[in-house]
Amino acid sequence: MPANAIILTGPSGVGKSTIGRRLQQVLPGPWLLYEVDQCSPPIPPGSLTEQQIVAANIGAARAWADTGIPVIVEIALLGEEDLQIARSGLHGHHVFVVVLDCTRIVLEAHLAARGVAGPPPSHALPFYQRTAGRWPTGADLQLCVDGLTPDQAAARIAQAALPSGGTTSSARP
Template sequence: MNGQVIVLNGGSSAGKSSLARQLQNVLPGVWLTLGVDTFIEALPPALQSSDAGVNFGPDGQVTTGETFRRLDMAWSRGVGEMARHGANVIVDEVFLGGADSQARWLSALEGLNVLWVGVKCDAAVAERRELERVDRVVGMARLQAELVHQGVRYDLEVDTTHTSTSACARQIAALVLG
């Protein structure tokens, strides 16, 4: 029996990781949270700052190379296979390519029960959250706030600007359990 998949897409510091943790608390059963940060942490250090891998510019710009893109495709297909073998998965993602990124995930998750969720947050609020964190390049939140949603189709959009992650998680859970 296939597992279910929830794809959370939003810019840096939009609240996706906190939302994923809340979903793990409110949804029945076991839900794994996997995402772009998990993937980047799995890369060897040489690919975490290289033209072939991923680069984080001083202005928050993120660029990826051919090796990164090839491994990212394998990663997304692997996540799909986990769900095909019964794992419930929350994907915490940043669609830098907008609709093209979603198309890659659509292919990887073909045939599965997927809920597509846009996690939005006002750029100024995300930027403030970003400044409070030590693990982010300043500028990513503002650059990604709208970019990651361009051309992407969602089943649900939540906004963490003024709504708590627990309230957003309850909205999502209602659709999953509905």
């Protein structure tokens, strides 16, 4: 069954937001791009667990999916527990999870292109090092973006998530 909720996860700087915007252009009909970094309030360190934050963000995205508008959720899911929270939070929807990854060299190029690389390193490089190997293995698609344009990555995701030729199962308002 075609997806009506696509989750893009991976390290900061891999291109989740850019690829999400390209997906909005290639997928049929309107899709909401729910960018967690843009939608979450500042959270004081230690006030919530990572799992509470994931659950809250997935819950907000689910509210949109429940209206019949398909969603692309751009979020960092660290490991199988976060993936399970995300899938459970979107229970009843057709969820397609994509882990985007790249080499450190490509990550540094992405960060430099958006002006956040350089000494001292941005938060993204230490995050990349800490999270290497922690991305969910239970994803529907693992895609290394090395050598791919955002358009090529979006096309591969769209083909995998909507194998029926580009129609979603969600009702349109």
